[in-house]
Structure formats: C-alpha cells, structure tokens
Amino acid sequence: MIGSRFFRNVRLGIKTLMLHKMRSMLTMLGMVFGVGAVIAMLAVGEGASREALDQIRRLGSQNIIINSQKPVEQAAAGAMNVRMNIYGLLYDDLERIRQSYETVERVVPAKLIRGQGRVDGRTLELRIVGTSPEWSQLVQRNLLTGRNMNQRDMEEHSNVVVLTEHGVRRLLAGRQTLGSKVLINSGYYTVIGVVQSEESQSSTMQTPDQNIDAYIPINVAIERYGDMSVTRTSGSRTRELVELHQIIVQVDSIDHVESTAAAIDRMLSIHHPKGDYSLSVPLALLRQAESTQRTFSIVLGSIAGISLLIGGIGIMNIMLASVTERTKEIGIRRAIGAKRKQIVGQFLIETVVLSVTGGLIGIGIGILIPWIITLVAQMPTAVTAWSVGLSVVISVGIGIVFGMYPAMRAANLDPIVALRHE
Amino acid sequence: MSTMTQQSDTEAPSIPHAEGTDLVIRLEQVWKTYQMGDQDVNALAGVDLTIKRGSFWAISGSSGSGKSTMLNLLGCLDRPTKGTYLLEGRNIADTSDDELSDIRLKHLGFVFQNFHLIPQLTVQENIALPLFYQGIIGADASEQAAKLATRVGLGDRLEHRPTELSGGQQQRVAIARALSNNPSVLLADEPTGNLDTATGNSIMELLGELHAQGKTIIMVTHEPDIAAHADYELVMRDGNIESISENPPHPSRSDHGGHGS
Secondary structure: OHHHHHHHHHHHHHHHHHHOHHHHHHHHHHHHHHHHHHHHHHHHHHHHHHHHHHHHHHOOOOEEEEEEOOOHHHHHHHOOOOOEEEOOEOHHHHHHHHHHOOOEEEEEEEEEEEEEEEEOOEEEEEEEEEEOOOHHHHOOOOEEEEOOOOHHHHHOOOOEEEEEHHHHHHHOOOOOOOOOEEEEOOEEEEEEEEEOOOOOOOOOOOOOOHHHEEEEEHHHHHHHHOOEEEEEEOOEEEEEEOOEOEEEEEEOOHHHHHHHHHHHHHHHHHHOOOOOEEEEOHHHHHHHHHHHHHHHHHHHHHHHHHHHHHHHHHHHHHHHHHHHHOHHHHHHHHHHOOOHHHHHHHHHHHHHHHHHHHHHHHHHHHHHHHHHHHHHHOOOOOOOHHHHHHHHHHHHHHHHHHHHHHHHHHHOOOHHHHHHOO | OHHHHHHHHHHOOOOOOOOOOOEEEEEEEEEEEEEEOOEEEEEEEEEEEEEEOOOEEEEEOOOOOOHHHHHHHHOOOOOOOEEEEEEOOEEOOOOOHHHHHHHHHHHEEEEOOOOOOOOOOOHHHHHHHHHHHHOOOOHHHHHHHHHHHHHOOOOOOOOOOHHHOOHHHHHHHHHHHHHOOOOOEEEEEOOOOOOOHHHHHHHHHHHHHHHHOOOEEEEEOOOHHHHOOOOEEEEEEOOEEEEEEEOOOOHHHHOOOOOOO
16 A cells, blocks of 8 residues: 555656656756766776786786886997897796795796797797696686697607697698697697687787797707897897796695795895886786776776765755745645655656666666767776665665755645635 | 435534534644744744634635644644644644654644645555555455545546646546545645636535545635635744634535535
C-alpha cells in the first residue's frame, strides 16, 4: 500500500515535470553532462593507466632489473675515436648478488647480442639473448609450442634456441617449426620452442624489441660470441666489451624488494664507481604509476564533481522557482489535509526524478563517449562498474540534497498565506 | 436528480435536519491576536458560537471584521490564540500541525472562491485527492470520485483538465472534492464570488441540496441574496459577532424532493 502510494507519487511527479518539458529537460542537462563527464573521464584515465600498469606488472613486481649502461663521458669519446669501450656488469657481480643476500631467490643473467637469423634465403635482424633457464620463470611470456630452455641444455652446451612467434613467422613460415635449424650469425641452432611476441603498444615504457628475441643458453653465447662486440657506423668502428648486459634479480617477497634493491645498489656502486649500470625496480614504478593515476583520477573527479555540483544547484534553482510558482497548489493540498512531510515527499520525489533521469542519460553518454574515443582515436578506455555505480548514488544524492531545501520551504509555507498567493 | 435522492438515502439517513441537540462546532471565548509591529490586533475578540449538525450558516461582515479569520479558524487552518474550539468534541487549541492536518483531512471540506483545483490533475484525480491523502487509491478511489462527479453533474468530464472547464463546472468539481472525504463540515469561502449570477445560483442550488441531505455548511459571503440561502446569517464586526438572525426557509430548499425534474 505504501509502495503503491509511492509509485503514484512518482507518477504524479513525472506528470508535473512533463507539464514543463522544456524546463525539465534544461534542468536535467546539468546532471546529464556532470554524470557523463565523470564516467567518461574516469574511463579514459582508467584505460590509459591500465595499459601502463599492465606493462610494468609484466616485468614482475618481485623483480629488480639491473642493466649495463655506457658511462656518459665514454659515450661521448667513443663516438669520435676507434677505441674500446669497457663497461657494464660483470660475471663477478652475478656471483656477488647470488651469494650475498638472503632475500634473493633467483638471479638471472642476460647477454644481449645483435645478430642476424637466416633460414635459406630469408633473413631477420635478431636480438640474441644469452641467458639461463630461469629466465622463463622470471619473465612472464607465454610458451606457444615446444619447451623452454632447461638445465640440461646448459650442461650440454646445446645449440638450441627459443624464438618468438614473430621471428618464427618471418623465418620459418610454412615450415615445421620445432627441430628446424636456424643460422644465427655464424652458428646453427635447433628451434626448441616458440614464445608469444610482445607487441608494445605505448611508447611510455622503454621496452626492448622483445619480439625479435632469440633465447639461447648463456654459456653457448659466451663461447660463440665472447664479450666483445663491434658496431660499425659510417667511417668509424666502435668496439665494446661488456660481460653482462642485464641481471634480473627475483626477491622472495614483495616486502623485501625495495630494501634488497637499495642494498644491491650500494654494493654495485662500490664496484662500479663509474656508474656504468642502472637499477630499476618495477614495483617502485608500479607504485609511482599508481599514485600518478590516483592523482589523475582525483583531478578529473574534482572537475567532474564541480560540474555535478553546478548541475545540482541548477536543479535546486528550478525547484525553488517551482515552489514559488506552485505556492497555491501547496496551499490547496495542505487545506485538504496533506501533512508537511507529504509535501516534502512530493517535491523531493520530483527533484530525485529529475536528477536520476539526468543521471541515467548521463551514464548512457558517459559510456558512449569512451567508446567513440576508442573507435576514433584508438585510445584504450575502460568504463568501470564502480564509476557507474557511483554516478547513480551521486545523482540520487544530489536530488535529495538539493531538493531538500525547496521541499522544506514548500512544506513550511503557512497554508492560509499559500492559498491567498496569486 | 434521482441519483441525489439515492445518495441522501444511503449517506446520511440518520441525521435529520430538524433535530438540533447534536453540536458539531462550539467556540468559547475564542481570541485570535496578531502582532502588527509593536501593536496587538485582535482579529477575533472573545467569540462564542455553537453550530448544530446539519445547519447552514452564512457569515458576512465588512472587510477587517474578522470573517476570514473566523473561517480559517473554523477550517482548522489556524489555531486560536486563546479560548476553546471544539470540533466534533475535540479541542483544536492544543493540537500539533500534523494532527491539525489530520482533522482537516477527516472532518472538513473546503470550497474556495477561486475553485483552487490542481491544474496538472484531471477532474477525477482532483476529486480523489483527499482520498489519496487518506491512503485510498486505485480502483476504490477512482470509483468513488466518478460517483461524486456524477452527483455534481460532471460524470462525463472525468478525464478533463480544470482549464478545459467553465467556472461553474470547476466549482462543481471543487464541491465534489470537498465531499469526497464525507466531511462533518463543508466550508465555503465566497463560493459564487467568481461566477455570474445564473451559474452562482446553480452552485447555491447544489449547496442547498447538500444541506437538505444533512450536511453542515458554513459559508462566507458578502452578497445578501446568497446569504439568504442559509438557515442562519451571522454578521461579524470588529472581531466579534454583531448579530445572528434566522432566515425563513429559502425557495431553493423548500421545494426539495420534487425539484429538478
């Protein structure tokens, strides 16, 4: 009974609002754009950050990544003379890290060598990654077929290679993949597995060209290619001696990542006074990205919040005008026997109907805009359920908050005065 | 008008007009004082009045005589500053706003000079409004409203808006609305004030019929020939009752029963 009376009230509210269609629509616009802006902005922000966060997360949140880095003054000198650049991480560093820290679970070295893969007539520039079998456990890449490198490959110094899907498509299209021989620089390797290519979409993260990787056992890489590499540029040759290009350290728990990273950094800085290495912690990047994202969301949210506030004030303004305009109606209802709270209810229902209808249309627009942005600008967006839920709550809340004052004013009118109002 | 006779048979058979001991309203030393600046103005100054069930009263008086205040007070839109107002045995002086609303809802019906219908509602919905606030809705309410519309001669206008009706028709809707809660007292504030003479007379006929069926009616008017329809004429002056006179039976009532064919 109370329920059906409520619905009658809602129906009456809608009917009353429909008497002034134009005015009601204009009043709703504030809510429509406010809610639409909230959802669309959050969707764009969420889409952008989700992509960045995903990329960082794939690097592994328990990992510490140490790269060799050409010292600054040497980089400048090397460009002009034919000379040897010696820098970077050492085999000794690997052992030192492996043995000095209790919190370190795995240490994986990597040598990165430029190379060329060749199968019959086809060639492809490759990045040879000499590493240990544990690589596959640290760096999450999907194995599509075959197997990863294992301990026996290391022990037997096997000439085996794991290629990426991209590499396989370019070199071995239309052929039996597993077991095929690929000539890389001067040696033949047997393909034992294929991993998924990494399409790096955004340029925000410096991801190496992981889709032309060729993974081989590190001891094979050392034996075949040594530590020296020669880069020929027009007129000059640069020789570089780098023992290890990368060391990835996995720590036993997320809680120890930052302290371990700091300890390793201290230790390495003693052995590398030139600073020819760089250390990065994906977890720290992740946290930073998350906090940036949070700030971003707060800023966008505030802007959208202001437009919602303006929408609410617009509704209040119209409802106040409506109360004045309908003073006589209020007087009639009170004379007939309507209680104050019934008058409050009537006006409150009208504002809530206005704000919720506006909110629902706004949600529609808020979902449509990101969809168009994705379609036209190829930008990733993600409409989150919580932002839609929040908008519904906010629009009901605005209806109640901004409707309360006009409704109270209507209810507190003296019925005698209200009846006499023209 | 056969429907009307039927109505009167079913609705108020136990209230014979002539029986006079049953009191609906009793005012004892009622004062209503307003503050105007630093002066106290007595709109009502110690009014005593008893109104029997089924009687028809006309209140008149010059402007400022206190007749509007009197009607507002009788209509429970206002409370006396001092004194006792008993409506159906209940003292109005010490009630809350909600209780006062409840009394209006259950015991009183209003008819105004400007009809005061709600424009966004249809005739039927306007008539059913008091039922709505009593919690009677749906088919029950619509049926009752339709019956009342027929009783005031607007059974074929249920879905019309007030603006689509003539003044006389609007006032008939207002009367039907005032009757829908079957009130103890029907209060009319210049019910013919905005109507031409002919239409005004037809409204007075309707009120006369209701009176004949046993309704207690209190009407404010400044037109002597309208006041002549009532049993009693009460003249207000300076916040008090100047005179009460009993009228001879009015022609519009005297031929009740055989009228309308």
